[in-house]
Amino acid sequence: MKALDWAVLATTILGIVVYGVARTRNVRTADVYLRGGRDQRWWTIGLSIMATQASAITFLSVPGQAHEDGMAYLQFYFGLPVAMVILSATIVPLYYRLKVYTAYEWLERRFDRKTRQLTAIIFLLQRGLAAGLSIYAPAIILSTVLGWPLHFTNLVIGFLVIGYTVSGGTRAVSQTQTLQMIVMLGGMAAALIVAVHRLPAGVSLGDATALAGALGRVNLVDYSPRFDTRYTFWSGMTGGLFVALAYFGTDQSQVQRYLGGSSLTESRLGLLFNGLLKIPMQAFILFVGLMVLVFHQFKPAPLFFNQAEADRVLSTPAATEWRQLEGRYSQSFEQRREAANRFLAARAAGNDTAMNAARTELRAIDSGARSLRDNARKLLSRALPGAETQDADYVFLRFVKEQLPAGLVGLLIAVIFCAAMSATAAALNALGSTTVVDIYRRSVRPDATDAHYLLAAKGFTIFWGVVAMLFATFASLVDNLIQAVNILGSIFYGPMLGVFLVGFSFKRVQGTAAFTATLMAQAIVIAVMLTTKIGFLWWNVIGCGAVVALATLLQPLWTEKSA
Numbered sequence: 001m002k003a004l005d006w007a008v009l010a011t012t013i014l015g016i017v018v019y020g021v022a023r024t025r026n027v028r029t030a031d032v033y034l035r036g037g038r039d040q041r042w043w044t045i046g047l048s049i050m051a052t053q054a055s056a057i058t059f060l061s062v063p064g065q066a067h068e069d070g071m072a073y074l075q076f077y078f079g080l081p082v083a084m085v086i087l088s089a090t091i092v093p094l095y096y097r098l099k100v101y102t103a104y105e106w107l108e109r110r111f112d113r114k115t116r117q118l119t120a121i122i123f124l125l126q127r128g129l130a131a132g133l134s135i136y137a138p139a140i141i142l143s144t145v146l147g148w149p150l151h152f153t154n155l156v157i158g159f160l161v162i163g164y165t166v167s168g169g170t171r172a173v174s175q176t177q178t179l180q181m182i183v184m185l186g187g188m189a190a191a192l193i194v195a196v197h198r199l200p201a202g203v204s205l206g207d208a209t210a211l212a213g214a215l216g217r218v219n220l221v222d223y224s225p226r227f228d229t230r231y232t233f234w235s236g237m238t239g240g241l242f243v244a245l246a247y248f249g250t251d252q253s254q255v256q257r258y259l260g261g262s263s264l265t266e267s268r269l270g271l272l273f274n275g276l277l278k279i280p281m282q283a284f285i286l287f288v289g290l291m292v293l294v295f296h297q298f299k300p301a302p303l304f305f306n307q308a309e310a311d312r313v314l315s316t317p318a319a320t321e322w323r324q325l326e327g328r329y330s331q332s333f334e335q336r337r338e339a340a341n342r343f344l345a346a347r348a349a350g351n352d353t354a355m356n357a358a359r360t361e362l363r364a365i366d367s368g369a370r371s372l373r374d375n376a377r378k379l380l381s382r383a384l385p386g387a388e389t390q391d392a393d394y395v396f397l398r399f400v401k402e403q404l405p406a407g408l409v410g411l412l413i414a415v416i417f418c419a420a421m422s423a424t425a426a427a428l429n430a431l432g433s434t435t436v437v438d439i440y441r442r443s444v445r446p447d448a449t450d451a452h453y454l455l456a457a458k459g460f461t462i463f464w465g466v467v468a469m470l471f472a473t474f475a476s477l478v479d480n481l482i483q484a485v486n487i488l489g490s491i492f493y494g495p496m497l498g499v500f501l502v503g504f505s506f507k508r509v510q511g512t513a514a515f516t517a518t519l520m521a522q523a524i525v526i527a528v529m530l531t532t533k534i535g536f537l538w539w540n541v542i543g544c545g546a547v548v549a550l551a552t553l554l555q556p557l558w559t560e561k562s563a
Helices: 001-024 029-037 042-055 056-077 080-089 091-098 107-108 113-146 150-197 205-214 235-237 239-250 252-261 263-298 307-313 320-349 350-384 392-403 408-444 449-473 480-505 511-531 536-560
Strands: none
Touching: 001 091, 001 150, 001 408, 029 449, 042 150, 042 252, 042 263, 042 408, 056 113, 056 235, 056 239, 056 263, 056 392, 080 091, 080 239, 080 263, 080 408, 091 107, 091 252, 091 263, 091 536, 107 113, 107 408, 107 480, 107 511, 113 150, 113 252, 113 320, 113 392, 113 449, 113 511, 150 408, 150 449, 205 320, 205 350, 205 392, 235 239, 235 536, 239 252, 239 536, 252 263, 252 392, 263 320, 263 392, 263 449, 307 320, 307 350, 320 350, 392 408, 392 511, 408 449, 480 536, 511 536
């Protein structure tokens, strides 16, 4: 990066941190640290919720996801607006009425302590691992830009986030996330403008969108009733709905955002605000990835976007074969560019027959290019066992580094840092709060002072930050970061949502039946994951349904034993 980029990056990050510290320097009680003082307005809540979701993984992986697979990923969010309405009408009023610190306190009032603590432990496990992925994503950037070892970069980012989170707790997280969202969306808008501006003269935004459609990437909705496909309309409206209900209703990293609202109305409006804007925001980020794809129809793209791994393979005996693949890929690019020009010429002339012919040719050439990239991954795996063979997370980063002017590169790096700080800080804050409220204060030190609990919350936040850093060390083993986070959540969210649903809807079910059903359902989800090819969104439905079914079946058995 150039000096201007470093100046923009440092000014943006330090400005946000200083603002957050200045606004939260008087946090001296456990209540304010854990719930933020309950004075947040709806727009702060809504932006904070969106910023918590929009981790660095979003801005690294989602454009790459669109570059590889198009807009299909958007279907993952189709159930989210419905979930926001359901939660605003049901669980949010309950949390406010009971004045809880965490989502899991209610489960003890409804069932018993062991059920509360089981769900708290499930959350701690899932969110602690996900926080590791949130640290790893920006580490990719710094290690690539600065040439630092990836593991060392994980540690640096982890320590910075821990310090930022411990300083002000929930209020610091919420206050800074508004500014972070502005930076994030502004940076992505700048990237889109540059991508469109760098297209050949005469290629408009409409032409670029049509070309992306010709390549088969504007695949917004898939109505096929398939269980082995990750993203369809049906998986989004069922599995995606269950994910959203579980995430926003039972995941403390989100619940903590709206528990800080100044009133029930403010919290409801914040959730609904998120429901209205989340899909357009994700569509916008995916569209940026599509424009990068169209850009690469006219400007050569690398065979493999992770340059560090490509350089490594050139020092092995497989170098000759790799260069041959690069040569064939370059030839494929020339063919794609010519076919793209023919398609756009036919579109300008209104010649549907020529357009269809060019579209067919373009997709055939694109399929061949994708096969060459698959062959490159296989060759990389053979030449360098254990190497990172998936490069979708590097697509957008490579475009930023090579195509954006000085200053904007620093801004886009700041975008990803803001996202990392936002999501990871929220996760660590929630992990520390849940550990203190649901485990430590409930079963270890129930009669300590407020000052002791404040200190304990900060200590557990540091502990979970260390756990996240350790897991970040192994995050390079996953294929695509955005999918890894969603898959990880889908392992745990179904049973979590199921026990809450049982608590709301099945009044006869008591604690032991609910506890046992949750454990059994979690085992079922893991078995489905390991032994079937069912898409991960369906795991949420399976896990939730299993808890409901098993709890209602087991309750009569426990009733008979007690009798």
